[in-house]
Amino acid sequence: xxxxxxxxxxxxxxxxxxxxxxxxxxxxxxxxxxxxxxxxxxxxxxxxxxxxxxxxxxxxxxxxxxxxxxxxxxxxxxxxxxxxxxxxxxxxxxxxxxxxxxxxxxxxxxxxxxxxxxxxxxxxxxxxxxxxxxxxxxxxxxxxxxxxxxxxxxxxxxxxxxxxxxxxxxxxxxxxxxxxxxxxxxxxxxxxxxxxxxxxxxxxxxxxxxxxxxxxxxxxxxxxxxxxxxxxxxxxxxxxxxxxxxxxxxxxxxxxxxxxxxxxxxxxxxxxxxxxxxxxxxxxxxxxxxxxxxxxxxxxxxxxxxxxxxxxxxxxxxxxxxxxxxxxxxxxxxx
Amino acid sequence: xxxxxxxxxxxxxxxxxxxxxxxxxxxxxxxxxxxxxxxxxxxxxxxxxxxxxxxxxxxxxxxxxxxxxxxxxxxxxxxxxxxxxxxxxxxxxxxxxxxxxxxxxxxxxxxxxxxxxxxxxxxxxxxxxxxxxxxxxxxxxxxxxxxxxxxxxxxxxxxxxxxxxxxxxxxxxxxxxxxxxxxxxxxxxxxxxxxxxxxxxxxxxxxxxxxxxxxxxxxxxxxxxxxxxxxxxxxxxxxxxxxxxxxxxxxxxxxxxxxxxxxxxxxxxxxxxxxxxxxxxxxxxxxxxxxxxxxxxxxxxxxxxxxxxxxxxxxxxxxxxxxxxxxxxxxxxxxxxxxxxxxxxxxxxxxxxxxxxxxxxxxxxxxxxxxxxxxxxxxxxxxxxxxxxxxxxxxxxxxxxxxxxxxxxxxxxxxxxxxxxxxxxx
Numbered sequence: 001x002x003x004x005x006x007x008x009x010x011x012x013x014x015x016x017x018x019x020x021x022x023x024x025x026x027x028x029x030x031x032x033x034x035x036x037x038x039x040x041x042x043x044x045x046x047x048x049x050x051x052x053x054x055x056x057x058x059x060x061x062x063x064x065x066x067x068x069x070x071x072x073x074x075x076x077x078x079x080x081x082x083x084x085x086x087x088x089x090x091x092x093x094x095x096x097x098x099x100x101x102x103x104x105x106x107x108x109x110x111x112x113x114x115x116x117x118x119x120x121x122x123x124x125x126x127x128x129x130x131x132x133x134x135x136x137x138x139x140x141x142x143x144x145x146x147x148x149x150x151x152x153x154x155x156x157x158x159x160x161x162x163x164x165x166x167x168x169x170x171x172x173x174x175x176x177x178x179x180x181x182x183x184x185x186x187x188x189x190x191x192x193x194x195x196x197x198x199x200x201x202x203x204x205x206x207x208x209x210x211x212x213x214x215x216x217x218x219x220x221x222x223x224x225x226x227x228x229x230x231x232x233x234x235x236x237x238x239x240x241x242x243x244x245x246x247x248x249x250x251x252x253x254x255x256x257x258x259x260x261x262x263x264x265x266x267x268x269x270x271x272x273x274x275x276x277x278x279x280x281x282x283x284x285x286x287x288x289x290x291x292x293x294x295x296x297x298x299x300x301x302x303x304x305x306x307x308x309x310x311x312x313x314x315x316x317x318x319x320x321x322x323x324x325x326x327x328x329x330x331x332x333x334x335x
Numbered sequence: 336x337x338x339x340x341x342x343x344x345x346x347x348x349x350x351x352x353x354x355x356x357x358x359x360x361x362x363x364x365x366x367x368x369x370x371x372x373x374x375x376x377x378x379x380x381x382x383x384x385x386x387x388x389x390x391x392x393x394x395x396x397x398x399x400x401x402x403x404x405x406x407x408x409x410x411x412x413x414x415x416x417x418x419x420x421x422x423x424x425x426x427x428x429x430x431x432x433x434x435x436x437x438x439x440x441x442x443x444x445x446x447x448x449x450x451x452x453x454x455x456x457x458x459x460x461x462x463x464x465x466x467x468x469x470x471x472x473x474x475x476x477x478x479x480x481x482x483x484x485x486x487x488x489x490x491x492x493x494x495x496x497x498x499x500x501x502x503x504x505x506x507x508x509x510x511x512x513x514x515x516x517x518x519x520x521x522x523x524x525x526x527x528x529x530x531x532x533x534x535x536x537x538x539x540x541x542x543x544x545x546x547x548x549x550x551x552x553x554x555x556x557x558x559x560x561x562x563x564x565x566x567x568x569x570x571x572x573x574x575x576x577x578x579x580x581x582x583x584x585x586x587x588x589x590x591x592x593x594x595x596x597x598x599x600x601x602x603x604x605x606x607x608x609x610x611x612x613x614x615x616x617x618x619x620x621x622x623x624x625x626x627x628x629x630x631x632x633x634x635x636x637x638x639x640x641x642x643x644x645x646x647x648x649x650x651x652x653x654x655x656x657x658x659x660x661x662x663x664x665x666x667x668x669x670x671x672x673x674x675x676x677x678x679x680x681x682x683x684x685x686x687x688x689x690x691x692x693x694x695x696x697x698x699x700x701x702x703x704x705x706x707x708x709x710x711x712x713x714x715x716x717x718x719x720x721x722x723x724x725x726x727x728x729x730x731x732x733x734x735x736x737x738x739x740x741x742x743x744x745x746x747x748x749x750x751x752x753x754x755x756x757x758x759x760x761x
Contacts, residue, residue: 167653
């Protein structure tokens, strides 16, 4: 077992009922012939799994004996999930869409001013996980989130917390550039306006200019601030969306595959921007591109079928992954 | 080597078949469009050919002596005396002066039948507007009777319709024609007056005003209610069995025959709430019930067509649900909503059946000035005129249909124009 497990906070004990129910749900969700799985020890199952996968498994002596490529056996995230300098802490997160469980028992910290990348094959729940961080999942019909998510020690799912305030603190950039069909200026000014951040027109102008500068878009658009934002190129639109997000000075920025709709040059610009932004903001980015994760992130979390398999410093994930599944993914065996 | 060639031949063969099918399909479409256009052309052609005459009316030129003794009025400012005045004597005297040879009661009555029964009152209005004319004589064009109008128009067209005229009347008209004392001129009465039993005096002003008042009320009620319902159902309401039930019922409501709405209005608004009958208020309320489903359905479709990415962007910025809807969804959905509202209004403008049930079919001469004045509406006016026995109402009916169609065309064109104008490009 990973040594980091001992650093699990005491909070987990308090949450044990949730843990139990989620474990039960996990077992139900697993294939029926695996119903007895919890009774078997991981070790007892290992030889069978290893035998079955043997021709495909690469020699990986560093891996612990409890690992296998069968994700149903996966119980505990390996690597360094937790941080002493945590901005956000997530404990025992389970997410359901109706009866279907999308995320199983995820425990992870996001440190201050780090860039953490979420990678994994399609449908592994990384976007769903990202969207729990600013409660965008609230808008999805039938979506239910269990567990505890805190930012600076404050429970984000507390009944008295206002999601409007939360989303001002945790900004989001979406997969497809989605500027409002208004002018460039209006796009950036919208957040400060609705939150009442600017008292005067001059303040607002300043916020807009600063945000566009931080998103390295100012030079390109300063002459046409009052033309529609939808008239920009895809990459410029996405930077406009980033400018819009940072205009309300959030503490955390969530990015859901921000470059998937962009060409390589625009992608490079956004990646450069992420690098700069990480000095002031905490950034969580979901990406399909492992190269991108490797380029921009400090830590990388690998998700597989709704489970958080491994979290480690990016360099380590891409050079010496601790878990067989991670290695299988980054070496391109699936996903 | 033969195999690929074989393959290619098969593709060529199937391609010919596919092209033929496509060409056939295009022709089906063209024929369908042609049938539609032809139907419209026939409808318009028929109505215009029948109704264009109504925009002109026959007038007879006579020299009228405003003889004080004849009228029996001394003081033009005393309303009682004015009401007692024998105004019809003025046109009668003028006609007798024109045809001095006419004698005998029957012939004299036929002679005065040349002019509209309203001619005396037209002269009264003229005299009241110009009191100095009292005792003077002037040459003036007076409105002819509807039978004379029908005859003169048909005679001018070369196909005289004389069924309701005596031979003497026909001779008088020919004499007037030869002296240039009878002519067609623009029928201002059609647009300036309310309904009348006399076709030559009947106008559509009352019906147009009634339609306008009713539609204003319908729009004021149905647009806000319909749009609010659509926004709530689409953006805020939970998706459960209740909202499904509501949706089914809104669609049901759109399919209910309109006469049933009339009965509902009669039972609820008039019998239960004691709203007066025949007034635009009750008409507007009934048409609101009818238009609501149309507006709700089109508004929901417009809201649905706003891309979800815009909502996500706004919510992700920390806009509340209300702000998201108000700042982003509503402006983008508005063109669709307006189009739906205009189409709903056009439907309401053409609606007749429910209004029959709530008394808007009454014969009303006065032009309604407010929501509480008894009124009728254009389609009901058309129904009333079409139902009248006088031959002259045939062209009046067609003329009223032309006016109604003009309003409908304007409304539908503005719906298309608005949609094009306000549409956002992504």
